[in-house]
Amino acid sequence: MVEKANILKNLQQELRKGTLVLAVLSQLKTKHYGYSLVETLNNKGLFIDQNTLYPLLRRLDTQGLLVSTWEVVDPRPRKYYELSQFGKTILSQLQRDYENNYHVLSDMLKEEN
Amino acid sequence: MELLDRYLLQIEKFLPLKDREDIIQELKSLLLEDLDNRMMEGGNQDDNLYQVIKEYGEPREVALRYRSDSPIFSREMEPFLYMVLKIVMITTPAAILLAKSIDFLNSGDPFNFINLLINMLYSIPDMFSAAVTAAGFVFILFYLIEKYAKPNIKLDVPEFEPKHLPQVPRKVYKVSLFESIFTIVASIVIIYLLNYQPGLIAIYYDGDSIPLLNNGFTKLLPVINTSILFAAGIAIAHAIKRRKTFITTTLEFMQTVYSGVVLALLASSDIFNTVVIEGYELEIIPRLFVIGASIGATLTILGAIVTYAKVIIARSGSEEFIKNTINKLDK
Structure with missing residues (x-):
């Protein structure tokens, strides 16, 4: 039983992993720092751990999808992230792919055998 | 805040050198942001900071999320590697020293403690060479085991306790x-x-x-x-x-x-x-x-x-x- 629960958990994680990047990129059309992005995503119903999001932001930044800047906002400096030009192109491509997959999958899941 | 410095220092150890400073600076800013928000809901600063750190997780695990490369040896394998390395690096030079001393005593020359000591000192390069070679072999052997045998080691990792984080060195x-x-x-x-x-x-x-x-x-x-x-x-x-x-x-x-x-x-x-x-x-x-x-x-x-x-x-x-x-x- 425990194993079945683990299988479900792993599959759910895999399903979520792919959409997480898309969700993060979609919210970075406007400038955010790590903590504010966690709050935004949580408020919109996508719950994400801080320790998953922060390394992901750095990875996307390194890949050139984001632009990062340090800004001193009282009471401490914050690192802000925003979509780069390349990030915008990637986001629109990913969005098209996601919408396409969504329609195909929705139709498949509606089929009755 | 001392607890936060202790925590960040432990994370820093496992981060890639070139991004270390930036990641730590960002993490510090983010964890303090989290702390500020919790403080608005009330409570004591030390307790809130303890909770922020505890929830964020074990330093090594946190640092590994920032790395694109995986460590050569898994957390489960490391204690065994260190144990074998210690044994080999003590016993190999000791065996060389013993062999050289026996050889000296069997040389037929009249026994003289100072000469024995000098003979032992002359054995240092051989002891060093043997220890380095043996350690190298152990390292390669463990690497091959980790890469190809992939042993399923179950290790009882104790729950992360921020209070046990080492002190920041003076x-x-x-x-x-x-x-x-x-x-x-x-x-x-x-x-x-x-x-x-x-x-x-x-x-x-x-x-x-x-x-x-x-x-x-x-x-x-x-x-x-x-x-x-x-x-x-x-x-x-x-x-x-x-x-x-x-x-x-x-x-x-x-x-x-x-x-x-x-x-x-x-x-x-x-x-x-x-x-x-x-x-x-x-x-x-x-x-x-x-x-x-x-x-x-x-x-x-x-x-x-x-x-x-x-x-x-x-x-x-x-x-x-x-x-x-x-x-x-x-x-």
Whole structure:
């Protein structure tokens, strides 16, 4: 039983992993720092751990999808992230792919055998 | 806030060198942001900070999320690797020492403790070489096991407890990783050159090379080897711990004084090949060496004493007392 629960958990994680990047990129059309992005995503119903999001932001930044800047906002400096030009192109491509997959999958899941 | 510094220091250890500073700065800012939000809901700062850290997770796990590469050895395999490395690095040199001592005792010469001790000192390069080779084999063996056998080791990892995070070292106990690695590599190169390629220290002329050093230098090799190995041992301890302790600082002081004595010994000994020196009219080399080594020995010993005195003062907490006394004297 425990194993079945683990299988479900792993599959759910895999399903979520792919959409997480898309969700993060979609919210970075406007400038955010790590903590504010966690709050935004949580408020919109996508719950994400801080320790998953922060390394992901750095990875996307390194890949050139984001632009990062340090800004001193009282009471401490914050690192802000925003979509780069390349990030915008990637986001629109990913969005098209996601919408396409969504329609195909929705139709498949509606089929009755 | 001291707990946060302790936490970040442990994360920093496992981060890639080039991004270390930026990641830590960002993490600090984000964790403090989280703390601020919790403080608005009430509660004590220490308790809230404890909770922020506890929820964020174990430092090594946190750092690994920032790395694109995976560690060579898994967390489960590491304790076994270290245990075998320790055993091998103690037993291999011990076996060499024992074999050489038995060989010496069976040589038929009348027993003399001093000669036995000198014989043991001459075994240092072989012991060192055996230990490094054995450690290399163990490392390769564990790497192959990890890569191909993929053993399923179940390790009972205790739950992360922020209160058990090590203290932030005082300034005098901070250690430079680069310096430690440089010392280890330099020690290996110097030991190899002095013991296995002494002919390279030579006068190169007209396609020929004539050794610059004589038997006097060879006789001093055991004391030089001891000094270098002593330094390498301390550097290894520092590289692993990433901080100095009072014990390693004391050992470092002893090693520095000892190397100063070795330098003085070299300065006062006849170590140059006179045939080469006189033949090529290079008398300037031994003269410069004596001056350089004498100054070096004096500065090394004085430097060691001053550095160690600073550590003692910082440790005894009398830094404030001395500053106040100086201020009073100024007035």
